[in-house]
Amino acid sequence: MALKIYNSLTRQLEEFVPLHEGKVLMYSCGPTVYDYFHIGNARTFLVSDIVRRYLEYKNYTVTLVQNLTDIDDKIINRANEQGIDCCQLAQKYVDAYFEDSSKLGIRSADVHPRATEHISEIISLIQTLIDKQAAYEIDGDVYYRVNHFAEYGKLSHRKPEDLLAGARVEVDERKEDPRDFDLWKKSKAGEPWWDSPWSKGRPGWHIECSAMAMKHLDETIDIHTGGHDLIFPHHENEIAQSEVATGKAFVRYWMHVAFLQIDGRRMGKSESNFIFVHDAVQQYAPEAIRHFLISAQYRHPLDYNPTSLKESSSAVRRLNNCIDALGPYRDVAGDALEGLNDAEAVRLLESINTMRDDFEATMDEDFNTAGALGTIFKFVGEVNQFLAATDNTASEERRSVLSQAYRSLVEVCSVLGIYTEEEVASDAHAALTEELMNLILEVREDARERKDWDTADKIRDQLEQLNIELQDSRGGTTWRILKGAKG
Numbered sequence: 513m514a515l516k517i518y519n520s521l522t523r524q525l526e527e528f529v530p531l532h533e534g535k536v537l538m539y540s541c542g543p544t545v546y547d548y549f550h551i552g553n554a555r556t557f558l559v560s561d562i563v564r565r566y567l568e569y570k571n572y573t574v575t576l577v578q579n580l581t582d583i584d585d586k587i588i589n590r591a592n593e594q595g596i597d598c599c600q601l602a603q604k605y606v607d608a609y610f611e612d613s614s615k616l617g618i619r620s621a622d623v624h625p626r627a628t629e630h631i632s633e634i635i636s637l638i639q640t641l642i643d644k645q646a647a648y649e650i651d652g653d654v655y656y657r658v659n660h661f662a663e664y665g666k667l668s669h670r671k672p673e674d675l676l677a678g679a680r681v682e683v684d685e686r687k688e689d690p691r692d693f694d695l696w697k698k699s700k701a702g703e704p705w706w707d708s709p710w711s712k713g714r715p716g717w718h719i720e721c722s723a724m725a726m727k728h729l730d731e732t733i734d735i736h737t738g739g740h741d742l743i744f745p746h747h748e749n750e751i752a753q754s755e756v757a758t759g760k761a762f763v764r765y766w767m768h769v770a771f772l773q774i775d776g777r778r779m780g781k782s783e784s785n786f787i788f789v790h791d792a793v794q795q796y797a798p799e800a801i802r803h804f805l806i807s808a809q810y811r812h813p814l815d816y817n818p819t820s821l822k823e824s825s826s827a828v829r830r831l832n833n834c835i836d837a838l839g840p841y842r843d844v845a846g847d848a849l850e851g852l853n854d855a856e857a858v859r860l861l862e863s864i865n866t867m868r869d870d871f872e873a874t875m876d877e878d879f880n881t882a883g884a885l886g887t888i889f890k891f892v893g894e895v896n897q898f899l900a901a902t903d904n905t906a907s908e909e910r911r912s913v914l915s916q917a918y919r920s921l922v923e924v925c926s927v928l929g930i931y932t933e934e935e936v937a938s939d940a941h942a943a944l945t946e947e948l949m950n951l952i953l954e955v956r957e958d959a960r961e962r963k964d965w966d967t968a969d970k971i972r973d974q975l976e977q978l979n980i981e982l983q984d985s986r987g988g989t990t991w992r993i994l995k996g997a998k999g
């Protein structure tokens with residue numbers, strides 16, 4: 513089956529064919545680190561994560577680059593408000609970004625380049641644009657000359673006269689054309705700066721993405737993702753800068769994620785109606801938030817409300833219960849699947865194949881996660897029905913099919929990130945745990961012999977907090993690991 517992606521550039525569903533066979537170069541616009549990120553931003557980051565996971569499921573090798581905008585007017589203003597250094601502020605929110613995104617199961621990109629670490633690449637890209645007459649300097653500021661690029665507006669599908677009307681709002685008399693935008697800004701007193709041929713200053717926001725995508729990926733990349741609000745001007749400007757500099761197409765498939773809404777309005781910092789991921793994870797399980805965020809296909813609006821979150825929480829619980837019930841069959845070998853006689857087992861095997869086919873068919877249709885979830889939960893119902901009719905003395909045939917059901921279900925859920933299989937401790941780890949526990953029990957036994965009850969009890973209590981239960985008897989002390997409580 514062929515994967516199709518809706519390309520914002522052509523406004524069409526196109527078959528995905530990467531530039532280099534088997535490899536995908538992908539760039540995702542990351543956060544501007546002046547604050548925590550909200551659930552609306554999370555939707556965009558999560559879509560990139562799922563696109564990458566699904567491409568890997570389809571055996572592509574994906575290189576994902578996501579930038580961190582760590583110098584910007586918002587960062588400078590916020591740092592001034594708080595009376596701290598810009599770097600300190602940016603680092604605080606870089607750390608928070610990684611902490612919150614990993615809670616949501618968003619894997620780190622292969623590279624997270626920071627604007628402040630790529631000043632020389634940015635300067636040389638600006639110089640190339642100046643050399644090609646596509647940029648000009650005035651009093652230490654450098655602007656992109658929009659008039660130089662005939663295709664300007666091709667991503668946002670805006671006509672030149674509309675662009676002109678929009679740009680007139682904040683007119684800068686020094687610019688040749690109101691549409692021209694900053695590549696380099698001369699710093700004002702007290703602002704951070706870097707040396708450049710034009711002034712002590714800092715890069716504009718748009719140029720950093722062009723420079724870092726080219727440095728860490730290539731002059732032409734396969735997929736570029738971002739929120740819908742980045743189409744104009746940010747991505748339009750990325751195209752203008754990159755394509756004039758290299759003479760090549762910058763991005764082959766542009767993907768844009770629709771807004772998350774709250775009470776029918778876009779969730780955003782400007783609307784002051786946002787909910788930080790930071791706070792949401794206190795209230796709901798991360799898998800439930802993930803389930804909610806992918807419960808609509810990424811180009812469709814999605815409304816954040818307590819009812820939907822509750823529904824997602826109970827869906828995730830139903831899924832976990834089903835996978836837990838299948839758990840005991842996890843390591844059963846699949847040999848008994850040849851020539852099945854049990855009609856019920858045959859039917860479940862067919863359901864497994866149908867579920868996998870439908871999962872791929874829906875995901876191939878521009879990452880339709882809503883359809884994929886529907887397929888998964890229909891299958892959960894079928895498995896539950898089968899399990900209800902199967903007792904502990906299940907035949908080898910049934911056990912084999914259940915094992916297959918477990919593996920297939922876990923695999924598709926991992927692509928969506930709504931279930932993560934706990935790592936089974938390796939033999940080496942198990943042996944080490946055994947030796948460490950023997951040592952701890954020996955220390956505790958010595959304490960008991962000295963009648964040092966405080967130490968003995970302290971060890972017992974601390975182990976209990978690690979879900980390890982001790983049982984004292986005349987023959988000595990035994991221990992066991994209690995199954996961790998699931999949230």
Ligand SMILES: [Zn+2]
Binds near residue numbers: 540541542721746
């Ligand atoms: Zn960007």
